[in-house]
Amino acid sequence: xxxxxxxxxxxxxxxxxxxxxxxxxxxxxxxxxxxxxxxxxxxxxxxxxxxxxxxxxxxxxxxxxxxxxxxxxxxxxxxxxxxxxxxxxxxxxxxxxxxxxxxxxxxxxxxxxxxxxxxxxxxxxxxxxxxxxxxxxxxxxxxxxxxxxxxxxxxxxxxxxxxxxxxxxxxxxxxxxxxxxxxxxxxxxxxxxxxxxxxxxxxxxxxxxxxxxxxxxxxxxxxxxxxxxxxxxxxxxxxxxxxxxxxxxxxxxxxxxxxxxxxxxxxxxxxxxxxxxxxxxxxxxxxxxxxxxxxxxxxxxxxxxxxxxxxxxxxxxxxxxxxxxxxxxxxxxxxxxxxxxxxxxxxxxxxxxxxxxxxxxxxxxxxxxxxxxxxxxxxxxxxxxxxxxxxxxxxxxxxxxxxxxxxxxxxx
Ligand code: LLP
Numbered sequence: 298x299x300x301x302x303x304x305x306x307x308x309x310x311x312x313x314x315x316x317x318x319x320x321x322x323x324x325x326x327x328x329x330x331x332x333x334x335x336x337x338x339x340x341x342x343x344x345x346x347x348x349x350x351x352x353x354x355x356x357x358x359x360x361x362x363x364x365x366x367x368x369x370x371x372x373x374x375x376x377x378x379x380x381x382x383x384x385x386x387x388x389x390x391x392x393x394x395x396x397x398x399x400x401x402x403x404x405x406x407x408x409x410x411x412x413x414x415x416x417x418x419x420x421x422x423x424x425x426x427x428x429x430x431x432x433x434x435x436x437x438x439x440x441x442x443x444x445x446x447x448x449x450x451x452x453x454x455x456x457x458x459x460x461x462x463x464x465x466x467x468x469x470x471x472x473x474x475x476x477x478x479x480x481x482x483x484x485x486x487x488x489x490x491x492x493x494x495x496x497x498x499x500x501x502x503x504x505x506x507x508x509x510x511x512x513x514x515x516x517x518x519x520x521x522x523x524x525x526x527x528x529x530x531x532x533x534x535x536x537x538x539x540x541x542x543x544x545x546x547x548x549x550x551x552x553x554x555x556x557x558x559x560x561x562x563x564x565x566x567x568x569x570x571x572x573x574x575x576x577x578x579x580x581x582x583x584x585x586x587x588x589x590x591x592x593x594x595x596x597x598x599x600x601x602x603x604x605x606x607x608x609x610x611x612x613x614x615x616x617x618x619x620x621x622x623x624x625x626x627x628x629x630x631x632x633x634x635x636x637x638x639x640x641x642x643x644x645x646x647x648x649x650x651x652x653x654x655x656x657x658x659x660x661x662x663x664x665x666x667x668x669x670x671x672x673x674x675x676x677x678x679x680x681x682x683x684x685x686x687x688x689x690x691x692x693x694x695x696x697x698x699x700x701x702x703x704x705x706x707x708x709x
Pocket of ligand 1: 356359377400497499500501535536537538573574575576577613617671672
């Protein structure tokens with residue numbers, strides 16, 4: 298996608314480098330990321346929110362490489378974490394603990410202790426038992442811990458059913474009606490500082506209107522709490538802004554998104570919004586580059602393009618029937634034909650594309666799977682004892698290997 302990932306005549310480029318030149322040096326499979334694209338996406342969000350009081354917390358689950366988290370941390374972002382492992386990575390990336398928010402339904406005693414020790418900004422609490430546990434640990438450590446309750450607003454984000462989170466049947470957050478009571482209990486806990494409310498209605502929203510409904514509910518909620526002398530400083534809106542994976546879609550209206558979020562709180566100028574963007578920041582910056590190993594035809598007229606990457610490196614097509622564009626790294630000007638693009642894993646779900654029209658490719662050619670920078674390598678596995686791809690960060694005229702090729706020793 299211009300101007301960070303584009304064709305220069307027949308060559309796929311990332312920033313000022315030919316993708317082919319990079320991977321002929323490093324090998325495949327490899328995730329390549331454009332630093333310029335990361336910064337551009339963040340810039341768009343910042344611009345949309347203008348002068349509003351907003352803390353952007355990079356949702357590092359989308360792409361947890363610490364070099365990538367560092368790109369956002371260096372721009373002043375906080376980090377949204379969901380495990381002790383992510384806390385560790387965030388701190389290694391140089392994140393300011395006072396800008397770390399911690400969500401997740403199953404925080405263990407060890408994880409809670411570590412986060413208190415690190416001095417994070419707040420826990421996004423997802424159940425009453427979790428609240429009790431945090432209070433117990435905080436008491437034992439003689440610390441006061443700041444929390445938000447994650448409220449489930451019961452709003453339909455109208456996205457893929459596997460990635461909605463704010464509906465009644467989802468495991469996330471606390472039932473809206475039960476929340477008030479739990480807030481009151483939290484207020485009475487000596488080692489708990491009630492600071493905010495939190496919600497996250499789902500992921501990959503291209504139409505931002507569901508935020509309107511959710512934020513109306515949130516604002517009403519905060520008013521109710523304030524009337525009970527429960528002070529709320531932070532409204533954490535979670536993540537969810539989507540990207541157009543297909544040409545017929547367009548990027549969400551960020552200005553409208555910002556207005557829907559801040560609008561209902563116009564009469565509460567002391568509120569700071571926390572945003573946890575993930576996909577929007579990284580998805581479009583990343584491509585997964587893979588080499589064609591074999592071409593196989595069958596007598597039903599089907600052609601399989603068999604590559605050195607698959608569902609163990611990018612599970613989105615298999616898990617969500619997600620569409621990712623697949624481009625030749627070097628165009629050869631051949632006619633297009635219909636193929637299935639499949640990987641090495643011993644599962645029929647191991648495909649990147651079915652019945653896809655692409656320029657005819659041959660053994661040894663390179664293909665790039667686009668929009669792979671979010672929920673790509675992080676959802677990868679060592680299934681069938683394959684190693685994970687390398688990761689490479691491209692910055693204008695140079696690149697850096699930010700995750701080396703794994704050896705058998707690493708994974709065995
Ligand atoms: N905050 C919370 C509490 C979340 O659960 C998530 C994502 C985010 C922020 C970041 O959301 P984003 O801005 O990226 O939409 N693996 C799926 C998506 C799962 C989303 C999980 N939660 C996919 O590949 O589409």
